[in-house]
Amino acid sequence: VEFAVTQVNFVLLGFGNVGRAFARLLLAKRGELRQRYGLDWRVVGIATGRHGAALDPEGIDLEAALALAEAGQSLASLSPVQVPATNLGLIRASQADVLFETTPVNYQTGQPAVDHLRAALEAGMHAISANKGPVVHAYRELSDLARARGRCFYFESAVMDGAPVFSLWREALPGARLLSFRGILNSTTNLILTRMEEGQSFKDAVAYAQSIGVAETDPSGDILGWDAAVKVAALATVLMDRPLKPDQVERQGIEGLTAAVVAAARAGGRRWKLVCQAERTPEGVRASVRPEEVEVGDPLFGVMGTSSAVTFHADVLSGLTLVEENPGPQTTAYGLLADLLNAVRG
């Protein structure tokens, strides 16, 4: 069977858990992407945080790159040409069609991801990010730039991993106006609260979340509600078209919740959850992150462990809830793939 196939070249910035899961997903879906979407891909550039970089206009052997990174070795041996000294240089030299940005988030500035995405768009690439920093710090700028260049700036994985929160509104709910939303957007604190319900102390629950790679060595970004606040800001900025910065989100973390308080709620048939909310006001958006006792009938009551959820209230839909269970790096990787397919199919 013959059909039209488009060759697209990718450059990957970041090759950690998410970047590597995306590489594996690309390999697993190679045949399907060719057959269902007429898409043939090559990775022509990879920049990693700790394993060097590679550039090959003919296409890098992605399985070899995965093997090297997982063995803790440099990718330099996969590069037949000189690799530029900076990530921006690598992006430009790659002449790729699509940039995938999965570098670590910087809550304060969104950098260096913002610069990476801008460079890609300026070079005529689609810019796809799993990073929420650029969404809260540069959504308008990067979206306007993308539109001017006829390219896409997409970031489905930035909130709720691969669950389609942004594309739901962009693609599936035209003509609806989002009035408010309420959800559980931080997996780490939800897992900690779940473990505390099961009888663990706050400290032990944090240690458990760290032991399975869900919480970071310094877990304060999650526990104090900053990660949740950034996600609320990202959703409000994009879905309500109201630029909102994380420090404009009223914020309270779960650091004050003790095992006794959590147990008392359970004894009363309720549960503590770190609840994220935002609603339109005449002046803009009012948003908050704070622990709340939720009742059994609440759509957030059953969201346990690392699962997440959001309920949308729109002018035309009184309550639409999206729940994502058991996400992982492969789910985030799917968000990047969905963005790619939505970008290239126009």
Place this chain on the structure above:
Amino acid sequence: VEFAVTQVNFVLLGFGNVGRAFARLLLAKRGELRQRYGLDWRVVGIATGRHGAALDPEGIDLEAALALAEAGQSLASLSPVQVPATNLGLIRASQADVLFETTPVNYQTGQPAVDHLRAALEAGMHAISANKGPVVHAYRELSDLARARGRCFYFESAVMDGAPVFSLWREALPGARLLSFRGILNSTTNLILTRMEEGQSFKDAVAYAQSIGVAETDPSGDILGWDAAVKVAALATVLMDRPLKPDQVERQGIEGLTAAVVAAARAGGRRWKLVCQAERTPEGVRASVRPEEVEVGDPLFGVMGTSSAVTFHADVLSGLTLVEENPGPQTTAYGLLADLLNAVRG
């Protein structure tokens, strides 16, 4: 401000609760559709079940049509030209750009909706239906016809009202493969079970559902699980691309559940729900509708009253649940509007 505006002409087949809610939504969103989507609309034909029909190439006064229908009067006075004697004749004579089909469902044949939709597509119109009959009886035929004519056959409102179950997969989850789904798709039985949990007898709960217009005079289509089976068949047919007829769905209704059985489950912390399921098998799809006792951690546990929900399991997403709370005719109407906007924006 000047911008390009496209004039689109509509013909409405069916002017009951859903058709009239859609008409009101069109009127309420007129300015927004013009400004955000460059869309100016006219309704050039309306066929009703009990209030006659109207045809006006210059555009029917939709507020007058609503007032007449709600007063129980004929729409004939709004028609400056002779109205064809049949619905098919009206569709063709309307020369509209989009047909909206909201006539009552026929589980056995999908007719006459299938004929309406086929006539519209053959005349070069987009065909949009709130009716699940044509989806289970003619999905392939109507989709192929739509593709051949460069038009769309969309039916978002056929399952879960305005919740975007079909467009989620078509627009927001490219490259994902649906492996199985499980949900509560029939509002009437879920409301009856909710009332029985509150202490009503089966008979009183049915009477209540009838009194608020949720259950029909003959509620057996809901109670015996037929409506749910048709919806399972529609989802499997479209989302798994496996044609499945309602009588291929293993089916058991809620007619055997007594107040005592419902109360016993509640005493044990569980709830009876009419659970719809389907999963891919090597041979095709295995699907069922049957009452199940669900546990507190189940995503379906908190779905009460007329709310509905579905959990999707895909190759790339382990569990994605969509819950719709408190749907009504206006939610179904929004599904028609979403289909329209997705059709005209290509």
